[in-house]
Amino acid sequence: MGSDDVVLLADEAIALGAVHAGLGAAYGYPGTPSTEILEYLIALYEKGRGPRAAWCANEKTAYEEALGASFAGKRALVTMKHVGLNVAADPFVNSALVAIKGGLVLAIADDPGMHSSQDEQDSRFYAQFAGVPCLEPTSQQEAYEMTREAFDLSERFQLPVMVRITTRLAHSRSGVKPREPRAENPLGKCADKAAWTLLPANGRRRYDRLCKIQGELEAWSAASAWNPVAAGAGAADFVVVTGGLGRNYYEENLGDLEARLGKGKLPARLHVGAYPLPEAKIRELAAGTKRILVIEEGSPFIERAIRGVLPSGVAVSGKLDGALPRIGELNPDNVRQAMGLPPRPAAPLAPPPLPGRPPQLCQGCPHADSYQAVAKALEGLPSTLVTADIGCYALGALPPFSVPEALVCMGASISMAVGAAEAGYENVVGFIGDSTFLHSGMTGLVDAVSREVAVTIVILDNSIVAMTGGQKTMLPSARIEEIVRGIGVEPAHVAVIDPSPSQAARNAELFRREIAHRGVSVVIARRECLEAIKAKKKSAARETAAKGACK
Amino acid sequence: MTCDIILAGVGGQGVLSIAAIIAGAALDEGLQVRQSEVHGMAQRGGAVSAHLRISDRHIACDLVPSGGADMILSMEPVESLRYLSFLKPGGVIVTAAEPFVNIPDYPDLAPLIKAIESQPRSRVVAAAELAKKAGSARAVNMVMVGAASSFIPVASASMEARIAKLFAAKEASLVEVNLKAFASGRAFAADGRAFAAEA
Numbered sequence: 001m002g003s004d005d006v007v008l009l010a011d012e013a014i015a016l017g018a019v020h021a022g023l024g025a026a027y028g029y030p031g032t033p034s035t036e037i038l039e040y041l042i043a044l045y046e047k048g049r050g051p052r053a054a055w056c057a058n059e060k061t062a063y064e065e066a067l068g069a070s071f072a073g074k075r076a077l078v079t080m081k082h083v084g085l086n087v088a089a090d091p092f093v094n095s096a097l098v099a100i101k102g103g104l105v106l107a108i109a110d111d112p113g114m115h116s117s118q119d120e121q122d123s124r125f126y127a128q129f130a131g132v133p134c135l136e137p138t139s140q141q142e143a144y145e146m147t148r149e150a151f152d153l154s155e156r157f158q159l160p161v162m163v164r165i166t167t168r169l170a171h172s173r174s175g176v177k178p179r180e181p182r183a184e185n186p187l188g189k190c191a192d193k194a195a196w197t198l199l200p201a202n203g204r205r206r207y208d209r210l211c212k213i214q215g216e217l218e219a220w221s222a223a224s225a226w227n228p229v230a231a232g233a234g235a236a237d238f239v240v241v242t243g244g245l246g247r248n249y250y251e252e253n254l255g256d257l258e259a260r261l262g263k264g265k266l267p268a269r270l271h272v273g274a275y276p277l278p279e280a281k282i283r284e285l286a287a288g289t290k291r292i293l294v295i296e297e298g299s300p301f302i303e304r305a306i307r308g309v310l311p312s313g314v315a316v317s318g319k320l321d322g323a324l325p326r327i328g329e330l331n332p333d334n335v336r337q338a339m340g341l342p343p344r345p346a347a348p349l350a351p352p353p354l355p356g357r358p359p360q361l362c363q364g365c366p367h368a369d370s371y372q373a374v375a376k377a378l379e380g381l382p383s384t385l386v387t388a389d390i391g392c393y394a395l396g397a398l399p400p401f402s403v404p405e406a407l408v409c410m411g412a413s414i415s416m417a418v419g420a421a422e423a424g425y426e427n428v429v430g431f432i433g434d435s436t437f438l439h440s441g442m443t444g445l446v447d448a449v450s451r452e453v454a455v456t457i458v459i460l461d462n463s464i465v466a467m468t469g470g471q472k473t474m475l476p477s478a479r480i481e482e483i484v485r486g487i488g489v490e491p492a493h494v495a496v497i498d499p500s501p502s503q504a505a506r507n508a509e510l511f512r513r514e515i516a517h518r519g520v521s522v523v524i525a526r527r528e529c530l531e532a533i534k535a536k537k538k539s540a541a542r543e544t545a546a547k548g549a550c551k
Numbered sequence: 552m553t554c555d556i557i558l559a560g561v562g563g564q565g566v567l568s569i570a571a572i573i574a575g576a577a578l579d580e581g582l583q584v585r586q587s588e589v590h591g592m593a594q595r596g597g598a599v600s601a602h603l604r605i606s607d608r609h610i611a612c613d614l615v616p617s618g619g620a621d622m623i624l625s626m627e628p629v630e631s632l633r634y635l636s637f638l639k640p641g642g643v644i645v646t647a648a649e650p651f652v653n654i655p656d657y658p659d660l661a662p663l664i665k666a667i668e669s670q671p672r673s674r675v676v677a678a679a680e681l682a683k684k685a686g687s688a689r690a691v692n693m694v695m696v697g698a699a700s701s702f703i704p705v706a707s708a709s710m711e712a713r714i715a716k717l718f719a720a721k722e723a724s725l726v727e728v729n730l731k732a733f734a735s736g737r738a739f740a741a742d743g744r745a746f747a748a749e750a
Binding site: 007009032033035036115116168169171172173174175245248249251252253254331332333336343344345346347348349351352354355356357358359360361362363392395467469 | 561562574575578583584585586587588589590595596597598610611612613614615616617618619629630632633635636637638639640641642653654656657658662663666670671
């Protein structure tokens with residue numbers, strides 16, 4: 001470590017790389033493991049040391065705001081977790097058709113192993129689908145460098161560029177050597193209006209351009225230093241392709257592989273850090289070999305592609321033939337096994353049987369009171385159905401609450417409740433958080449009101465985005481009632497309750513009444529998150545201490 | 552030289568603040584560090600672990616392999632045993648003695664402690680008591696850093712410097728308390744008692 005190094009999470013290294021690339025604006029929606037990218041930039045912005053950086057209502061608005069900044073000539077970063085890109089897919093895919101002016105970089109964090117997500121979709125498919133380049137770092141330093149390069153690439157090819165990371169890198173700290181920062185772009189919108197106005201006639205022209213530029217992208221990727229080939233030597237009867245963190249786990253075990261195969265006698269290897277795939281390099285690598293082992297973090301993206309690239313007769317080994325697990329994360333152990341190495345000797349210890357310790361709602365969490373009250377209200381009722389949404393309160397699906405029966409994606413609680421009620425269920429309740437309601441719950445409520453569907457929607461208002469570390473909700477709590485009434489829920493069926501143990505009986509009674517109502521009811525359960533209260537106390541104490549020091 | 556540590560605990564116990572002190576001290580000595588953390592849903596009262604890798608050479612990956620950890624450093628007993636498969640032959644377990652009970656099926660404490668102490672190399676630290684004696688019940692984490700310190704190839708002075716820096720930024724009076732906590736943890740773990748393997 002040199003003295004100029006800074007210790008950063010890879011998330012933060014992306015943020016710093018963006019700032020040093022001359023960032024003009026950054027937008028995003030919080031989601032583990034991507035959250036710390038924008039947190040870093042917002043902290044800089046609030047200290048007056050960085051460009052505009054802000055959380056947005058959802059990933060789609062975030063992406064579009066970044067796209068607007070790019071149209072205006074500024075370099076823009078947009079951040080989200082993998083499933084967030086499903087929400088932003090419309091602007092993402094179509095932004096590949098416009099003539100990007102200021103560099104536009106999407107920094108996206110995938111969550112293989114589902115540490116904090118409902119699926120482990122691999123964002124590389126999105127990059128391929130949209131026809132845009134993707135860079136994938138394997139270290140904090142690469143996260144910094146690749147983000148800088150991504151902005152240059154974006155302006156060079158006039159395309160958005162994806163930087164993809166995964167959980168273990170996003171949330172790992174190490175030293176980063178920063179380089180001389182670049183200045184911000186001047187303000188100046190793209191002069192080519194037709195390239196940004198995607199009417200069908202323009203869209204056809206732009207799509208043709210997108211298809212034609214793919215060859216240039218492939219040439220760039222083939223020459224990119226992010227796709228290095230290490231020549232092989234000796235008797236290894238296979239060659240290796242690594243992608244993402246697969247590289248690191250492979251290298252972790254390389255010493256033992258060398259000990260086994262003989263000094264200097266390692267298999268040839270291509271590491272893929274830049275997409276589109278360098279197909280010619282793969283063909284060269286595979287020439288004369290019998291087997292190609294693919295070690296990549298995420299879906300078998302490279303592996304499937306290689307099956308199409310190579311002549312038959314070369315066995316492609318990886319997640320599809322069982323050499324590596326098809327789901328979950330790579331780690332030093334499963335990669336070691338795929339390399340044909342025996343397990344490391346471990347301490348011969350025998351732990352006694354241990355109880356599991358799954359995550360749970362905090363002691364005294366207001367969501368617990370809301371779940372208990374609704375459970376009480378539903379007791380003995382026929383034809384009940386409960387949906388919930390993404391956030392801390394998803395933990396209410398686990399014992400001791402076990403109230404929600406369905407939980408799929410951001411905003412779905414309300415719309416699924418509507419569908420289930422129209423299908424014939426009579427006593428239907430949907431739970432959604434305040435932030436999730438603003439993200440994508442409002443539109444479902446519009447549907448419910450427009451058809452007067454008998455559902456009871458519980459908005460769990462803890463006045464904060466708790467799960468991702470306590471970001472501020474986009475709008476103040478009081479505004480939520482106005483929105484609900486504004487959408488057209490009858491005022492008599494909009495209630496605000498205090499989800500506290502002392503109010504338990506009253507709340508259950510109110511829920512019972514609203515569930516019986518044959519139209520839309522919205523109950524806002526409002527009590528501040530305990531973590532938020534703690535954080536407030538801490539920052540107040542810090543302020544007092546700072547004032548004391550100045551006296 | 553490499554030193555791989557699994558830090559274990561329950562979300563909210565401050566596992567990351569321990570990692571930050573040790574990692575910072577190692578960096579100050581010019582060593583390479585990679586520190587993998589857990590954020591998000593798992594932090595809500597669930598079992599959490601962090602991987603801390605220190606080396607004088609390039610570190611290939613963020614995760615400690617199975618059978619690769621020189622130490623398991625845990626904030627409470629059950630969690631100290633959850634990651635045993637990571638421990639290297641000859642590796643050491645250092646855990647706080649006080650259980651964190653937020654599950655209905657937490658096992659009986661006495662057999663649990665016995666199971667830990669019967670591992671070849673382990674130290675069960677009366678961290679809460681030592682922290683209180685040092686002047687603050689909240690200094691438990693620094694007691695544990697101290698208890699771990701004699702098994703980590705980083706000078707205790709470097710760790711003390713990091714502790715002083717961290718707490719000076721919060722409140723000056725906390726520096727002394729936390730340094731005392733560190734010293735008491737260190738003295739407790741390094742008192743020359745034999746490990747089970749040596750007894």
